[in-house]
Amino acid sequence: MRKYILLLLVGSVAFAALFAYLGYREFTGKATLSETVVYVLPKGQGVGKTAFDLSERGIISNAGIFRLGVRLLGMDKSFKAGEYEIASGSSMRDIMELFASGEIIRHHLTIVEGWTSHQIVTYLNSVENLTGALTTLPTEGSIMPETYQYLRDDDRAALVQRMQARQEEFLLDEWSLRDPELPLETPEEALILASIVEKETSLEEERARIAGVFINRLRKNMRLQTDPTVIYGLNKTGDLGRPLSKKDLRTHTYYNTYVIRGLPPTPIAHPGKASIRAVLHPLPTDELYFVANGDGGHSFAGSNEEHNKNVLKLRKLEKERKLNTD
Structure with a gap:
């Protein structure tokens, strides 16, 4: 009887070891994900819901192994909410480490020099991954035109304040x-x-x-x-x-x-x-005048007489171009 109990214990340990090995291999092995995907990890979402969601979307192969692996490694409280780019072939361990790193996607937008407040508000309201529609125009001239970095679901008004600062x-x-x-x-x-x-x-x-x-x-x-x-x-x-x-x-x-x-x-x-x-x-x-030269730049003059000559040159050039296009 003791012999059978011993065999049963050995078999159970061997089975557990085999199961742990296979689970570890699946947890750390290269995934079948064939392309890079974007995943949004909501604030407050637990590991269980995350594992189920990743499995449903085909990003991981087994929700139970992901959940167990994360908890055994003590990472279940380390996930940071945000928008992540999961590379093709990422293992479940890679995904766990990505969510714990907080290396979320940083987006960029560009405010063009010379835009009016109306143009800026229209543009910002069209950017879909921002929140809080702008309903009033910022003071004209108050925004620095340049490229800005932002995160998904950033508030538009807060972004405008940053641009104004x-x-x-x-x-x-x-x-x-x-x-x-x-x-x-x-x-x-x-x-x-x-x-x-x-x-x-x-x-x-x-x-x-x-x-x-x-x-x-x-x-x-x-x-x-x-x-x-x-x-x-x-x-x-x-x-x-x-x-x-x-x-x-x-x-x-x-x-x-x-x-x-x-x-x-x-x-x-x-x-x-x-x-x-x-x-x-x-x-x-000493120049006091300028007028377009027809080639994207300007002709400058220090006197009205010289300026009028530049204007005549421009009008002649415009007339010639119109005749050539008619």
């Missing part, structure tokens, strides 16, 4: 380093002029030169006469959907710099770092 910090730092004797009284005025420069050119090499023209006009109390301010005064989205007319240039708004003197009351867009720096360190120049 970046702009404020940068503006104040640059203001403290500004050239002397600029005709700008406050950082806010610099931001307004930077937004105009931003809308006037996308060429890096032109920004400081255009800023120099505007600075010269401000010093001489000349109207800035810049089309983007007219457009913004007529439509705060920054897009009329049509070319400006002569009537538009004569229409009085607080932003129409063909009518008002000095700067408009607020920025007309969100300027980037380069435009802010250009305004605070403008190119020394």
Whole structure:
């Protein structure tokens, strides 16, 4: 009898060892997952529910082995909620370690230089993995245009606040380093002029030169006469959907710099770092005018006579191009 009991005990131990070995091999072995998948681990979700969900989605082969392995290794309280990228071939142990690492997916979005508040809000509300719809427009010019990192389910309003903090910090730092004797009284005025420069050119090499023209006009109390301010005064989205007319240039708004003197009351867009720096360190120049040259840049002039010649060149070029396309 004792012999049979001994055999039974040995057999049970051998079976348990075999089961443990097979379970360990399945827990640590390469999985059959053939492609990378994204898995969102909700906050507060336990190991049992996670194991079942992973098994249902075909990410792991056995929910019981995953649950047991995690608990035996003492990792059942270490999982961190978030969005994870599970690589193809990941073992159950790999997945356990991934969830415990907190290495969640970090997304990126880009705010484009020269966008208006309306454009930024429209864009952010279209990003599906953010939460909390934006219902009010942020102050024009208050956001730093650049690429931002964010996590799934981040709040849109909190993200906007982060963007605004970046702009404020940068503006104040640059203001403290500004050239002397600029005709700008406050950082806010610099931001307004930077937004105009931003809308006037996308060429890096032109920004400081255009800023120099505007600075010269401000010093001489000349109207800035810049089309983007007219457009913004007529439509705060920054897009009329049509070319400006002569009537538009004569229409009085607080932003129409063909009518008002000095700067408009607020920025007309969100300027980037380069435009802010250009305004605070403008190119020394005697130029007072510029007009598009038809090739993506501008022609500059120090006198009205020279400027009118540049305008005629542009009109001639436009006429020739129209004839060639008709």
